[in-house]
Amino acid sequence: MNATAPIPQDGTTNLDMDGLSRILFGHAAFQYLNAACELGLPELLGKKEGLTREEIRDALELQERAVDILLLGCTSLGITIKRDGRYRLAEVIESLMDQGDWQRFKDTVAFEQYIVYEGQLDFTDSLRENRNVGLRRVRGSGRDLYHRLSENPHLEQVFYRYMCSWSELANRHLAEKLDLVGCEHLLDCGGGDAVNAIALARANPDLRITVFEIPASASIAEKKIAQAGLGEQISVVTGDMFRDPLPTGCDVVMFAHQLVIWTPEENTALLRRAYEALPEGGRLVIFNSMSDDEGDGPIVAALDSVYFASLPAEGGMIYSWGQHEECLRAAGFRSTERIPFPGWTPHGVIVATK
Ligand SMILES: C[S@@+](CC[C@H](N)C(=O)[O-])C[C@H]1O[C@@H](n2cnc3c(N)ncnc32)[C@H](O)[C@@H]1O
Structure with a gap:
């Protein structure tokens, strides 16, 4: 899949097979981003000239197959760039780091992973019923997500970290x-x-x-x-x-x-x-x-x-x-x-x- 192919952003762009495939596997693309964040791959690569697969494997303490999957996904998505057998970070991530916004971006990734992901499994039913069917997946009896957060300390922490970061952006x-x-x-x-x-x-x-x-x-x-x-x-x-x-x-x-x-x-x-x-x-x-x-x-x-x-x-x-x-x-x-x-x-x- 071509990492640089544009995803259509307006009603005038024709969706091609590459763009459609990216939508089909959009959830998997996000999982590569989330795994890279949770494993610390961007911080490891940082501003370095580039690390080999073996250096990344050892630093992240991953098995052979696991590092192959991670680098296959991250590189084909453009999160990492492979040149002469060495991996480095996408420029856009480097600039988020330079601007001091990388942690804010990561807080947003964690929010998507731990709060949004499960709830959006009910998106179709939510459209059909014109209400937030996904709230059933959050423990508690509060009338909305905000009135349930204090019953779910991990979600509350992820939510307010994200809210702070999203606001600060x-x-x-x-x-x-x-x-x-x-x-x-x-x-x-x-x-x-x-x-x-x-x-x-x-x-x-x-x-x-x-x-x-x-x-x-x-x-x-x-x-x-x-x-x-x-x-x-x-x-x-x-x-x-x-x-x-x-x-x-x-x-x-x-x-x-x-x-x-x-x-x-x-x-x-x-x-x-x-x-x-x-x-x-x-x-x-x-x-x-x-x-x-x-x-x-x-x-x-x-x-x-x-x-x-x-x-x-x-x-x-x-x-x-x-x-x-x-x-x-x-x-x-x-x-x-x-x-x-x-x-x-x-x-x-x-x-x-x-
Ligand atoms: C999406 S957050 C936005 C927080 C903050 N304004 C920001 O931009 O970072 C929505 C906030 O509204 C609060 N909230 C929800 N329902 C409320 C209500 N009925 N009365 C007062 N605050 C409420 C929530 O507790 C939550 O902190």
Whole structure:
């Protein structure tokens, strides 16, 4: 299989047999990536000139057949490059390492492996029934994935590591492009481990931030805020954003990686609650991945939607910019602004005003 053959990314590209085979064996391609990460192959190769098969075998403590399989897969997929009998890393992985994003990428791989993989086995049924059938594979009785995580400590750890890393891959742009001059108090609804609150607090030292989280996850945020030394600037309030009153006194409400989880009706209900909590002129910020209004990409938005369809909650997907804007209008907001972010994740921000 040709590792460089493009996977069609829009409705105009003709899928060939090579591309179709890559989709057919997509799960196996991912397993090579995951195994390389778990075995430490990228770190071993690092910036080296190249290691032989035998050096890799010995360093990773693999048997002959196992190292042959690993290198066959990694090399045919382009994760490793073989030249003159020596293996080195793909340039794209080297640059993730150079940028300090490699651990963040690996946290995303672990999330796909330990949380997404099993749940998406129910993707077809989830489409048929228009609900997250895959949640049945996560132990517990909570009404959604988030209300089950504390019953599954390993999953909880994998989830919040990933959530932190996935946010950090994009929140450097959030901190840079979101103009909060003149804003006093931001409410981060469903703020997770406070990763985005911490980034915004550092970028805006005069801004107060309240993270609103369910009781089961609030302690994770409290710990991270204390570690960052930002306890004076960021506070945590526990509650259910669908049922409890939102904390008052904020002039900005942010939903980060939040409005990809719920149905459009639930998103509109959340936005209405935020609208009611905001003063006239107050701002609403949606920060997450977005799909194109044409409904044909980008590919990361499309592939990530399998998770949102199958697992976390009854509705959800990587909605288009336009779908979010429709919910904002239905909730009463006027003037919306789109800010697409650069980078390989399809992140962006929509800012709306009351
Ligand atoms: C996908 S995570 C996003 C976390 C964080 N905003 C980020 O971008 O990294 C969704 C978060 O929403 C929280 N959450 C889910 N349902 C909630 C509810 N009803 N009320 C408050 N928070 C909720 C979850 O506990 C989880 O931490």
